[in-house]
Amino acid sequence: MEPTNKRNFAPVRALERGLALLQDLSLYKGAHPQQIARRLELPRPTVVRLLETLEGLGFVERSPSDGSWYPTLYVRSLSDGYNDEAWVRECAAPEIERLGKQILWPVDLHTLQNDMMLVRESTHRTSPFSIQHGLVGTRLPILHTSSGRAYLAFCPDEEREAILDRLAQNPANQAALAGDRRHITKQIAATRQQGYGLRSGELIRATNSLSVPVHAKGRVQAVVTVVWFVSALPVAEGVRRFLEQARECAARIAQKCEAFPDMTMRYRRENSNSTD
CATH class of the missing domain: 3.30.450.40 (GAF domain)
Incomplete structure (x- = not known):
């Protein structure tokens, strides 16, 4: 379904950013905060806060080997676009x-x-x-x-x-x-x-x-x-x-x-x- 431009309320900016971050992680199969910040044109501290929030909810986790962030299995509760790695x-x-x-x-x-x-x-x-x-x-x-x-x-x-x-x-x-x-x-x-x-x-x-x-x-x-x-x-x-x-x-x-x-x-x- 195509998104509609008709809105009854102002968009929730934090939610938009969080979903954009999840899409970015899925597309690039993991990334560091500075890479995400550059691609999404967001301040790095904002990206870090979003990552930590999503981590607390179980949607992302940090790799112990190189410090990059990835979506978790729990993302499958949102869609079928789960990263099989x-x-x-x-x-x-x-x-x-x-x-x-x-x-x-x-x-x-x-x-x-x-x-x-x-x-x-x-x-x-x-x-x-x-x-x-x-x-x-x-x-x-x-x-x-x-x-x-x-x-x-x-x-x-x-x-x-x-x-x-x-x-x-x-x-x-x-x-x-x-x-x-x-x-x-x-x-x-x-x-x-x-x-x-x-x-x-x-x-x-x-x-x-x-x-x-x-x-x-x-x-x-x-x-x-x-x-x-x-x-x-x-x-x-x-x-x-x-x-x-x-x-x-x-x-x-x-x-x-x-x-x-x-x-x-x-x-x-x-x-x-x-x-x-």
Whole structure:
């Protein structure tokens, strides 16, 4: 229905601004107050007050990893235009933050997106042992990361073969390694046997990492990754210290995901090339 210009009363300016802010957050999939203020041409203090008001009502929340604001699941009570990335913030972000506080080393959440591993949440910003910041949104090569190895090891066989076929056909995207199926098969078998993905000084030589899959709704929904310095801990010691806690974190995320709607549709939207 088209809006009408006929009004019996003066518009409630605060309500107009609040709804405009919710539309802005949904359109841009999260933002900082200064970005919202610029786009809506509002003073930053006004935007902050609106955000805090909407937070108190349960409509928005602040990401613990980068400080940006997002609409929550409760927005679905207003419309169908809900951002399906909310499962990361509501199911995973609190658990990633919790694990990061326990171990102090950086913790990431990765998901598959078009044959790459996408950093969806991270404690790099708050970890005292991180030299990298602003990683959320970064895409990483699936074959050279512990998260990618964990995903490939525990995803369905048909999906894995389809991913490797596409990578092998793209010279700019890990083609040489993807074409070595004997090496990949051996690596996947080892990852399955140990139950986690491992990266030792590859891609980023200064760090090691281990990754644990998050199984929910009948598939791997995400991967929890712990990163530490090569110079601080040998691989075996890092695994000994962090593996069980990472598994517990993944299990808590999985439990929340089971109760979250539309997880399967989210996967299909993000991976339109996949066979599943």
